[in-house]
Amino acid sequence: MLYGPGDVRFEERPDPAILEPTDAIIRLTATCVCGSDLWPYRGIDRSDQPMPMGHEYCGIVEEVGSAVRLVRPGQFVVGSFFASDNTCPICKGGYQSRCVDARPIGAEGAQAPYLRVPLADGTLVATREVPPDDMIPGLLATSDVLGTGWFAADAAEVKPGKTVVVVGDGAVGLLGVLSARQMGAERIIMMSRHEDRQRLARTFGATDIVTERGDEGVACIKEMTDGLGAHSVIEAVGTQESMMQAVRSTRPGGHVGYVGVSHGVALPGLELFFSGVHLHGGPAPVRRYLPHLMELVLSGAIDPGAVFDLTLPLDQVAEGYRAMDERRAIKTLLRP
Amino acid sequence: MLYGPGDVRFEERPDPAILEPTDAIIRLTATCVCGSDLWPYRGIDRSDQPMPMGHEYCGIVEEVGSAVRLVRPGQFVVGSFFASDNTCPICKGGYQSRCVDARPIGAEGAQAPYLRVPLADGTLVATREVPPDDMIPGLLATSDVLGTGWFAADAAEVKPGKTVVVVGDGAVGLLGVLSARQMGAERIIMMSRHEDRQRLARTFGATDIVTERGDEGVACIKEMTDGLGAHSVIEAVGTQESMMQAVRSTRPGGHVGYVGVSHGVALPGLELFFSGVHLHGGPAPVRRYLPHLMELVLSGAIDPGAVFDLTLPLDQVAEGYRAMDERRAIKTLLRP
Structure with a gap:
């Protein structure tokens, strides 16, 4: 949670629950700090109240709403930082981050152990198998930064x-x-x-x-x-x-x-x-590229995970922000 | 010549002459007033001294410089409002109006009986025959407005x-x-x-x-x-x-x-x-489209000349500007 400029706190919050039948709940394998998180951290973007932070994520599906058809519990998934239905004309045109029903994941806060992902069918892409641990940084990178x-x-x-x-x-x-x-x-x-x-x-x-x-x-x-x-x-x-x-x-x-x-x-x-x-x-339509980029990572063709030069447990999230703010780290990966 | 806001004058000026071996001199069949000419006419773009005006043109080649290979006296030609060599990497990429050696025709002043066109080989496109008079408005339109x-x-x-x-x-x-x-x-x-x-x-x-x-x-x-x-x-x-x-x-x-x-x-x-x-x-790379557009006009597929709803002899150029400024005319064609 960001309480104000320079003030990120790890704190206990209620676990997210299914709110809409199209939701999924993900247990995050990894999340990270984005360069764009530094704007509010530095006080350049202001908020009156504490904000959940984070919008990059990958992990295991824990639970899905009654309308979810394409992903199921136990699958490893990656999603974009905007949830999208992937069926509207804007999504079909390849601009899923501007879906007519787009929902910012940042509002949910992905720097957490669990995340509610709206419009799960349109947003999440599952791998065939749960990937080995050394693939996690690369797969996490596809979620936004790559x-x-x-x-x-x-x-x-x-x-x-x-x-x-x-x-x-x-x-x-x-x-x-x-x-x-x-x-x-x-x-x-x-x-x-x-x-x-x-x-x-x-x-x-x-x-x-x-x-x-x-x-x-x-x-x-x-x-x-x-x-x-x-x-x-x-x-x-x-x-x-x-x-x-x-x-x-x-x-x-x-x-x-x-x-x-x-x-x-x-x-x-x-x-x-x-x-x-x-x-x-503009905001990248990551969903358009996700299947291709995940395949490139899984095949070993690229290693975008190399941008993570600092890995911390989630409860040290404050240090993760500090290190990026002071340019001691390029990008911080967080393990819940 | 534009002397100041609202003050366009028809006046005798020396005929242009070949200055560089790549020049051509054109006897204009027709020219016209551009919407962009109204910016300085209305005093929104200012100049300290009288300016020759006009950058849309078509006509008969009178004379060419010693280095000109692709057009010859007697041909009917249309050119763009930017002269271009049509050989540099920017021209080859299709952006002739931003040629590394681009020259604005406006500086020469195409609202005149004769015009010097720099870089004639790269700028001018000739028709196979001198076209009939009823094709002139359409061909003139290809020079800029179309x-x-x-x-x-x-x-x-x-x-x-x-x-x-x-x-x-x-x-x-x-x-x-x-x-x-x-x-x-x-x-x-x-x-x-x-x-x-x-x-x-x-x-x-x-x-x-x-x-x-x-x-x-x-x-x-x-x-x-x-x-x-x-x-x-x-x-x-x-x-x-x-x-x-x-x-x-x-x-x-x-x-x-x-x-x-x-x-x-x-x-x-x-x-x-x-x-x-x-x-x-940006400034349209008209030269890229000229051959195709001239062909569309000559084949009768399109009639862009319909935008000219006022035709005047060149010596009534001042009325041509007034009519467009007061929105009595969409576009004024001038006959030298």
Whole structure:
């Protein structure tokens, strides 16, 4: 529970129960702290009352409501951070995070031993078997951080042969690198000034590192791309500076995929107009990608779990936030 | 020449001459006044000195520079409002209006009997024969107003079966309707409160008219689309209100194609983020579409020249601007 800026507390709460016939209750195998959890933790997003936290999860189905058909108790499942019916026209169009009946998992609070997942049939994807423990970090990552990095790369139209820039070296940006590599990018330029993150970016497939930011960073990208800018740019921060850095690093006709939750951003219309870029982003429709991403993890093709460089028991959740806030950890995995 | 707000003058100027070996000189068969010419005419875009005006043109090649290979004197040609080399990576990617060597035709002033066109080989498209006079308005339209409406529909990913909204009932918006029809849209909703423009929109293929604007207009669109919004929205105005009307009329995952030159627009990042729309636009890469659009006109498949509801001799250019400014005319064709 978040009581205020910097004040996360582990406390006993009532176990969730089935409220609607389409609900499922999950016993979480693992959960984690998201970069976006740091906005309220830092007091940039405010709340008047204590908030349950967390929206990334995987685990074993404990119980399902009477209308649930596609998942059953005992199955291992992963779900997105937005529950969705997966049947409405928006879901069918691939935008499940904006389902006409979308429900934020954050409101339930996934940093907990048990979680109620609404619209279970539309939201959860089960594995054939309960996976071995070493697969858990990778599978947990598909729930948001990988799904979001993947969406960013997809929104940025990463394709074989393209030059990709990644703005933001948090876990989402790093998995944007992994995603771009999977999609066949020829060159992947990570903008980062942190050595540990640069190393991980190279592991995931980054070919170049740029440490400069803002206008200087843009000038570096232009220099590296014959003055044109990149074909595809992934924005994974959400500030005015990062958005403009992304737009200005993109060549005319190129694509910006932005997934950093916007904070105080106002895009100047005339500059955007003459940039000639494509802009697409928002809350990632993780459900669209889940089956494919879970398969990639289970087959060993990718290891997105490498972004978890700190693992703590759930009752040390406060330290998990602190470590990320102070940039001692890239991403904290929590074991209930 | 524009001397100041509301002050357009017909005056004698020296004929243009070849300045670079890649230039061509065109004797204009027709030119016209663009909606974007009204921004400086109304004093919203300011200039300290008299400006030559006009950037839409078609006519007969009079003379070419020594490096010109693809067009020759005597040919009838149409060109885009940006000259482009059509060989650089940006041009090859289809964004000729943002060519690394792009030159605005507006700086030359196409509301004139003769025009110097830089980068003639990359910019001009010739017909096989000099077309008959009744084809001139349609061919002139391909130079900008149709090319821009077409790009807007393409940027909005108009496809068979889709529902399309058009914000802006000027000539570009009207030809956005025509373009959407050509691209197979199932339903085309024109937002307009002017009866003459509504009529022309229906001629071009609009299936519905919405007279409400702003939030009320958005509510109408939502009601007509099961609460979801349109798949594709064409924005052809360039104001904050029109941009927000376009974004809010689009369903999550849908596409906004915006071509109204932005004036005072600042897009709120968080709203854009949660809208889940694709945003693409800017100065239309007309050169990409010219061969196809000219063919559609010459074959009689489309008649975009219908947007010209006033034709004047060039020396009455001032009246041409006044009529458009006062909305007595949709678009003025000028005959040198």
